[in-house]
Amino acid sequence: MRAEDYAHHLESCGVRPTATRLLVFRAMAESRHAMSLRELDERLDSVDRSTIFRTLALLADAHLLHVIEDGSGVALYEVCDNPGDCHPDDQHIHFYCRRCQRTYCLRSIHVPTPALPDGFRTEGVNFLVKGLCPLCSEQP
Amino acid sequence: MRAEDYAHHLESCGVRPTATRLLVFRAMAESRHAMSLRELDERLDSVDRSTIFRTLALLADAHLLHVIEDGSGVALYEVCDNPGDCHPDDQHIHFYCRRCQRTYCLRSIHVPTPALPDGFRTEGVNFLVKGLCPLCSEQP
């Protein structure tokens, strides 16, 4: 995606594309993995952490990002593949390795959509598998 | 389950059944929903919060409890239906209502077990669905 396209992308979801927001969203979009607030803050020297925090909340509300939890207690953020239309089916599973504490995006495995009892309305899903990753399960 | 049975239950998983641990486990077992550390602490006046914290970690390690995350940032604990043998298939889905911020245990819906790429070893799963619960989706 080209630089100016990011601006249109945000606008199409009702978010004003300020310079700061474009920086944040671009960093997210160009990252190949889900990022925490801390990680994003370390990468973006020019933006304050609280601003990044508020920006992430805003982008998540606008369905441009979704939030995942890897079991370590910190929230991770990731750009939606289908922004504004974030079906459970479009989301993939995440794997958290308890040894190296890395979170893997298993993009090839989609989250199944369970049928819920009457009255429950699904807006998002978070499917996390925990265990040992290939690298760590080799080691003793 | 009768009182003395709790003791045997802990022992069978290699946990010494102290008075404190029985109090904690019993409170968990008798609760109909998953509880946070804070909630447990408020209910158990006689036990210090740090002790509860360590006890929960111990019980979780012994596969007597499992930890779930509801997206609110705090960990919830819940007794395993099949202690010591907590297969993904045995676990159910949780539903977090963004309006009333309650976490529902949907015990009737089991977590599907996805086939992971080679090398990944599954030890646990956490499948959370977010949205609006029946009570909150009625209100405007």
Place this chain on the structure above:
DNA sequence: GTTTATGCAAATTCTTTGCAATACT
């Protein structure tokens, strides 16, 4: 000029640990 965003600093909340005292074997 009014509204919206941002930076800075600090408050809040939850988790986690050190250490001394207690209980258990």
Place this chain on the structure above:
DNA sequence: AGTATTGCAAAGAATTTGCATAAAC
């Protein structure tokens, strides 16, 4: 005695908010 457990207090880490300044419209 010696190990394991608990309470108290405090440290650590992450999230969240208040408010003044700066930017956008």
